[in-house]
Amino acid sequence: MNLVEKILAPRYEAHAHCDLFCGTYDPAQAAIEADSCLKIVKKYHDSDDEVFRARAIFIKEERAELVKQHLWILWTDFFEPKHVEEFPGLHDLFWRATKAAGAAKKSMSVEAQQEMIDLIGEVAEVFWATDKAKGAGVYPPS
Amino acid sequence: MNLVEKILAPRYEAHAHCDLFCGTYDPAQAAIEADSCLKIVKKYHDSDDEVFRARAIFIKEERAELVKQHLWILWTDFFEPKHVEEFPGLHDLFWRATKAAGAAKKSMSVEAQQEMIDLIGEVAEVFWATDKAKGAGVYPPS
Amino acid sequence: MNLVEKILAPRYEAHAHCDLFCGTYDPAQAAIEADSCLKIVKKYHDSDDEVFRARAIFIKEERAELVKQHLWILWTDFFEPKHVEEFPGLHDLFWRATKAAGAAKKSMSVEAQQEMIDLIGEVAEVFWATDKAKGAGVYPPS
Amino acid sequence: MNLVEKILAPRYEAHAHCDLFCGTYDPAQAAIEADSCLKIVKKYHDSDDEVFRARAIFIKEERAELVKQHLWILWTDFFEPKHVEEFPGLHDLFWRATKAAGAAKKSMSVEAQQEMIDLIGEVAEVFWATDKAKGAGVYPPS
Amino acid sequence: MNLVEKILAPRYEAHAHCDLFCGTYDPAQAAIEADSCLKIVKKYHDSDDEVFRARAIFIKEERAELVKQHLWILWTDFFEPKHVEEFPGLHDLFWRATKAAGAAKKSMSVEAQQEMIDLIGEVAEVFWATDKAKGAGVYPPS
Amino acid sequence: MNLVEKILAPRYEAHAHCDLFCGTYDPAQAAIEADSCLKIVKKYHDSDDEVFRARAIFIKEERAELVKQHLWILWTDFFEPKHVEEFPGLHDLFWRATKAAGAAKKSMSVEAQQEMIDLIGEVAEVFWATDKAKGAGVYPPS
Numbered sequence: 028m029n030l031v032e033k034i035l036a037p038r039y040e041a042h043a044h045c046d047l048f049c050g051t052y053d054p055a056q057a058a059i060e061a062d063s064c065l066k067i068v069k070k071y072h073d074s075d076d077e078v079f080r081a082r083a084i085f086i087k088e089e090r091a092e093l094v095k096q097h098l099w100i101l102w103t104d105f106f107e108p109k110h111v112e113e114f115p116g117l118h119d120l121f122w123r124a125t126k127a128a129g130a131a132k133k134s135m136s137v138e139a140q141q142e143m144i145d146l147i148g149e150v151a152e153v154f155w156a157t158d159k160a161k162g163a164g165v166y167p168p169s
Numbered sequence: 170m171n172l173v174e175k176i177l178a179p180r181y182e183a184h185a186h187c188d189l190f191c192g193t194y195d196p197a198q199a200a201i202e203a204d205s206c207l208k209i210v211k212k213y214h215d216s217d218d219e220v221f222r223a224r225a226i227f228i229k230e231e232r233a234e235l236v237k238q239h240l241w242i243l244w245t246d247f248f249e250p251k252h253v254e255e256f257p258g259l260h261d262l263f264w265r266a267t268k269a270a271g272a273a274k275k276s277m278s279v280e281a282q283q284e285m286i287d288l289i290g291e292v293a294e295v296f297w298a299t300d301k302a303k304g305a306g307v308y309p310p311s
Numbered sequence: 312m313n314l315v316e317k318i319l320a321p322r323y324e325a326h327a328h329c330d331l332f333c334g335t336y337d338p339a340q341a342a343i344e345a346d347s348c349l350k351i352v353k354k355y356h357d358s359d360d361e362v363f364r365a366r367a368i369f370i371k372e373e374r375a376e377l378v379k380q381h382l383w384i385l386w387t388d389f390f391e392p393k394h395v396e397e398f399p400g401l402h403d404l405f406w407r408a409t410k411a412a413g414a415a416k417k418s419m420s421v422e423a424q425q426e427m428i429d430l431i432g433e434v435a436e437v438f439w440a441t442d443k444a445k446g447a448g449v450y451p452p453s
Numbered sequence: 454m455n456l457v458e459k460i461l462a463p464r465y466e467a468h469a470h471c472d473l474f475c476g477t478y479d480p481a482q483a484a485i486e487a488d489s490c491l492k493i494v495k496k497y498h499d500s501d502d503e504v505f506r507a508r509a510i511f512i513k514e515e516r517a518e519l520v521k522q523h524l525w526i527l528w529t530d531f532f533e534p535k536h537v538e539e540f541p542g543l544h545d546l547f548w549r550a551t552k553a554a555g556a557a558k559k560s561m562s563v564e565a566q567q568e569m570i571d572l573i574g575e576v577a578e579v580f581w582a583t584d585k586a587k588g589a590g591v592y593p594p595s
Numbered sequence: 596m597n598l599v600e601k602i603l604a605p606r607y608e609a610h611a612h613c614d615l616f617c618g619t620y621d622p623a624q625a626a627i628e629a630d631s632c633l634k635i636v637k638k639y640h641d642s643d644d645e646v647f648r649a650r651a652i653f654i655k656e657e658r659a660e661l662v663k664q665h666l667w668i669l670w671t672d673f674f675e676p677k678h679v680e681e682f683p684g685l686h687d688l689f690w691r692a693t694k695a696a697g698a699a700k701k702s703m704s705v706e707a708q709q710e711m712i713d714l715i716g717e718v719a720e721v722f723w724a725t726d727k728a729k730g731a732g733v734y735p736p737s
Numbered sequence: 738m739n740l741v742e743k744i745l746a747p748r749y750e751a752h753a754h755c756d757l758f759c760g761t762y763d764p765a766q767a768a769i770e771a772d773s774c775l776k777i778v779k780k781y782h783d784s785d786d787e788v789f790r791a792r793a794i795f796i797k798e799e800r801a802e803l804v805k806q807h808l809w810i811l812w813t814d815f816f817e818p819k820h821v822e823e824f825p826g827l828h829d830l831f832w833r834a835t836k837a838a839g840a841a842k843k844s845m846s847v848e849a850q851q852e853m854i855d856l857i858g859e860v861a862e863v864f865w866a867t868d869k870a871k872g873a874g875v876y877p878p879s
Contacts (some may be wrong), residue, residue, distance in 0.1 A: 046376070046416055047221075047228045049212065051205040055197055063193040070191065078845050079189075081794045084507045086189045092330070099383040103409040111406075118402035122395075125387040132330055135504050188802070188842055220419050223368045226649045234756070241809040245835040253832075260828035264821075267813040274756055277646050331505075331512045333496065335489040339481055347477040354475065362703050363473075365652045370473045472660070472700055510791045518614070525667040529693040537690075544686035548679075551671040558614055561788050615789075615796045617780065619773040623765055631761040638759065647757075654757045 052105045052160075054151035057097035061147050063090045064131055065140040072135070084135065091132035094143060098125050098150065105154070114153050124150055194247045194302075196293035199239035203289050205232045206273055207282040214277070226277065233274035236285060240267050240292065247296070256295050266292055336389045336444075338435035341381035345431050347374045348415055349424040356419070368419065375416035378427060382409050382434065389438070398437050408434055478531045478586075480577035483523035487573050489516045490557055491566040498561070510561065517558035520569060524551050524576065531580070540579050550576055620673045620728075622719035625665035628658045629715050632699055633708040640703070652703065659700035662711060666693050666718065673722070682721050692718055762815045762870075764861035767807035770800045771857050774841055775850040782845070794845070801842035804853060808835050808860065815864070824863050834860055 064087050071083040102121040111117050124146035131143040154160055206229050213225040244263040253259050266288035273285040296302050348371050355367040386405040395401050408430035415427040438444050490513050497509040528547040537543050550572035557569040580586050632655050639651040670689040679685050692714035699711040722728055774797050781793040812831040821827050834856035841853040864870055 046372075046413055047209055047212070047224055049205045049208040049228070049232075051201060051208060053197075053201050055195075056201060059193060059195050059198060063191045066191040066193055067189055070189070078794055079843075081507055081791055082189055082798065082843070084504055085511050085795050085798070086191070088330075088508065088511070090191075095383075095387065099379075099387075099409075103379065103383075103406065103413060118406060122387065122402060125383075129330055129388060133332075133505075133508070188798075188839055220368055221417075223365055223649055224372065224417070226646055227369050227372070227653050230650065230653070230756075237809075237813065241805075241813075241835075245805065245809075245832065245839060260832060264813065264828060267809075271756055271813060275647075275650070331493055331496070331508055333489045333492040333512070333516075335485060335492060337481075337485050339479075340485060343477060343479050343482060347475045350475040350477060351473055354473070362652055363701075365649055366473055366656065366701070369653050369656070370475070374475075472656075472697055474701075507791055510788055511795050514614075514792065514795070521667075521671065525663075525671075525693075529663065529667075529690065529697060544690060548671065548686060551667075555614055555671060559789075559792070615777055615780070615792055617773045617776040617796070617800075619769060619776060621765075621769050623763075624769060627761060627763050627766060631759045634759040634761060635757055638757070650757055654759070658759075 046104065052101060052154075054097075054101065054147060054154050057094050057101070057147050058144070058151065060090045060093040060097065061128070061131070061140070061144045063087075064094070065137065065144060068135050068137055068140050072137075087135075088132055091128050091143070094128040094131070094147070095125050098128065098147070101150065101154065105159070106157075107159075110153075110157055110159075113157075117153065120146070120149055120153065188246065194243060194296075196239075196243065196289060196296050199236050199243070199289050200286070200293065202232045202235040202239065203270070203273070203282070203286045205229075206236070207279065207286060210277050210279055210282050214279075229277075230274055233270050233285070236270040236273070236289070237267050240270060240289070243292065243296065247301070248299075249301070252295075252299055252301075255299070259295065262288070262291055262295065330388065336385060336438075338381075338385065338431060338438050341378050341385070341431050342428070342435065344374045344377040344381065345412070345415070345424070345428045347371075348378070349421065349428060352419050352421055352424050356421075371419075372416055375412050375427070378412040378415070378431070379409050382412060382431070385434065385438065389443070390441075391443070394437075394441055394443075397441075401437065404430070404433055404437065472530065478527060478580075480523075480527065480573060480580050483520050483527070483573050484570070484577065486516045486519040486523065487554070487557070487566070487570045489513075490520070491563065491570060494561050494563055494566050498563075513561075514558055517554050517569070520554040520557070520573070521551050524554065524573070527576065527580065531585070532583075533585075536583055536585075539583075543579065546572070546575055546579065614672065620669060620722075622665075622669065622715060622722050625662050625669070625715050626712070626719065628661040628665065629696070629699070629708070629712045631655075631658045632662070633705065633712060636703050636705055636708050640705075655703075656700055659696050659711070662696040662699070662715070663693050666696060666715070669718065669722065673727070674725075675727070678725055678727075681725070685721065688714070688717055688721065756814065762811060762864075764807075764811065764857060764864050767804050767811070767857050768854070768861065770803040770807065771838070771841070771850070771854045773797075773800045774804070775847065775854060778845050778847055778850050782847075797845075798842055801838050801853070804838040804841070804857070805835050808838060808857070811860065811864065815869070816867075817869070820863075820867055820869075823867075827863065830856070830859055830863065 067083050067087040067090065071080055071087075074080055074083070098121060102118075102125075106117060114120075124143070127139075127143040127146045131139045133139075209225050209229040209232065213222055213229075216222055216225070240263060244260075244267075248259060256262075266285070269281070269285040269288045273281045275281075351367050351371040351374065355364055355371075358364055358367070382405060386402075386409075390401060398404075408427070411423070411427040411430045415423045417423075493509050493513040493516065497506055497513075500506055500509070524547060528544075528551075532543060540546075550569070553565070553569040553572045557565045559565075635651050635655040635658065639648055639655075642648055642651070666689060670686075670693075674685060682688075692711070695707075695711040695714045699707045701707075777793050777797040777800065781790055781797075784790055784793070808831060812828075812835075816827060824830075834853070837849075837853040837856045841849045843849075
C-alpha cells in the first residue's frame, strides 16, 4: 500500500451521503468543519480588526451549519434500526451533537466549539464501531 | 491518544478552506466526494431502474461539482508561491485534476471516475508533502 | 380579526427556524414541500413525456430534500429536553419521519410520499401540543 | 376531520411552487420568513451583544431574501393573465411587496419589516380570492 | 482606451444587483444564461446519448432558473417608480419575460428558448434606455 | 444589426460555463461581480452606518466568491492544452487572479478590489485572443 492509498484508504472504502445509497459516509466531513469553527473562533479573539471579526462571525456560522448538515445526514441516512438497538443512546447523542453545533454557531466561545468537536468524536466512535463501517474498509487501522 | 483522537487527529490539526485563513484544509473532502462518484457510477450500471438511473446521473453531477470546488480551493487558497517552486508541476496537476473531475461529471464510465480519484491521490501526495501540512499535525503517521 | 390576520395569524405569532432563536418555526414548511412531492409523483405517472418525467424526478428530489431540512431543524432547534420527557417517542418519530422523507426522495411511488406526509402530520401534532407552540399564538383556533 | 387534517388541510390541498406545475403554492412561505425578519429585528434592538447583533443582521438578510424569492415565484408562476384582468393592481402590488422586502433586508427598523408583512398580507388576500386557490381546497375555513 | 477597457467598459461603470445598492446591474447576466439554455437545447436534439440528454435537461433547468433570478432582480431592484411612468409596459414586460423563462425551463423546444431570449432583448433595450443606466457609463457605444 | 443585437451579440454567440459543453463562457460574469465588489468597498468607506457596513462586508464576500467561481470555471473548462502552449503564463495568471479575488474577499481596501479587476482584465484579454472565443462570434467588434 503506497502513501496515497494509506492516506485515503479509510475513506475510500466506506460509506454514503448522497441519498442514493452510494455508500459513502464519513464523520470526517463534520469534523473538518468543526475544526474550522474552533480555529476561526481562536483567531477572532486574537484579532482587533473590525472587518476580520465580522467575517469570522459569519464564516463560522456557515461552517457550523455544515456540521449540522453532515451530522443530520449520518443520523438519518447511515444508521439503521439495528444500530439503535445496538447503541440505545444513538438518537440522544445525535440530538446533543446537533444542538451543540447550533450552540457553537451562536457563540464565539472556544468552549462551545470544543463541546461540538467532542460530541462529533463520540459520533465518530459509534460510527466506526458499526459493522457497516468496519466491514467496508481497512479502518480503523490496527 | 484515544481512539477518537487517533481517528480524527490527522484532520484536527491541519489546514483551512473558508477564505478566512482559518487554516483547515484537507484533500479528504475531494476524495470523499470522488469516491461517492465512483460508487454511484457502479450502481448505475448494475441497475435497470429508470428512476434510479436518472437520479444517479444528477446526484453524481453534484458530487463531481463538489470535487471541483474542493480542488480549486486547495489550489488557490492552500498553496503558496514557494510551493510552486518546490513542485513545478503543481498548476498543471490541479488543471488536470479539475479537468478530470469535469470529465467524470460528464461521464458514467468507471474509468473517468477512477482517473479523477487517481489525480486527487496525486494532489493529496503533494499536499501532505508540504511543510505547511506536515508542520500542522501528527500526520502522516510514521 | 380581518381575513388576512385570520389566514396568517397561526403562523405570525409563533416559532423560529433560523438558528438565531428568532422564534419562528412551523411544520407547514415541511408539509408544503411534502405536498408538492406527492403532486409531482402523481403527475409523473400521468405523463408519458420523457422530459417532463425526467424533470419530475429531480424536482421532487429537491422538494424531499427540503422536507428533510425542515424536519431536522424542528427536531434540533425547536424541541427542548423537557419535550423529550413529555413525548418519549420524539426522537424516534423524527428519525422515522426523516427516513420516510429520504425514502420519498428515492421513490416515485405515491405510497412513499403519503407515508412522509403522514409522519409530518404526526410531527405537527406533537409540535402544536407543546406549550412552546401554543403559548406563542392564537393557534390552533378553537 | 381530525386535528392534523385541520392544521394542515389549507395547505395540503392547494398550490405549486416548483416550476413543474406541481400545483403547490402558499403565501405562508413568504409570511413565515417575514415574521422571522420582524422577530430578528426586535431581538436585535433588545440586545447589546456585538456577536448577536452581527448575526441578526446577516440572518435577517437571508430571511428577507427568501421573502423576495417566494413572492417572485407567486407572481410569475401562480398568477395567470386572467388574474391580471381580475386584479388590475396585481403587478404593482407585487412590485411594492418585493421592494418592501428589499427595504426590509436593508434595514433594521421594525417599520420596514411591518411594511413587508402588511404587503404580504395583501398578496395573500388576492391569492386566496382567486378561484385557482379557492377551488383547490377547503380553505379559508368558514 | 485599450482593448480590455473597451471590452469591459460598458459593465464596469454601471449598475447594482446585490441588494446593497452597490449599483451594478447588467442584463448581460440574464442573456448569458439564456444563451446557454438555447445552446443546450440544440445539443440535446443533436444527441442520442441517454446520459447527455438527461444532463441537458437538468442543467438547462438550472440555467433558466438563473435567468428568472436575474430578471426578477432587475425588475424589483434596478427599476424605480419614475421608470414605470416612463415605460408603462414595464411590469407586463418583466412578467412575460419571467414567464417565458419559466416556459423555457419546462421545455426542450428551441422556440421556447428563443422567446425567452427575445424578451430579454426587450428588457435590455428598456434598461439601456434609462438615464440610470446611460448616465452610468460609456454604453451603448455610438 | 439592431440595438439589442448589438448590445448582446458579443455574448450571444460565444462560450460555455455549465459543464455540459454548451459553449457559453464570458469573462463578463467575473467582471460584473468584481465591479460590484469595488463599489461596495467604496460605499463602505463613505458610510458610518453600522448596519450598512456590516452588510457591505458580507455581501462583498459573496460577490468575491462568485468572482473566484467564474474564474475557476474559465480556467478549467474553457481553456484547452493548446491554449497553455499558446499562452505559457495562463496557469499562473489564473492563480494570481483567483488569489487576488481571495484577497479582495478578505479586505475592504479599494486597492485589493482594483488588483482583482485588473487581473480579470488580463484574463479577458487572453480569453478574447483565443480562436475559440473569436471564432465563436462577431466579437470583439472591429
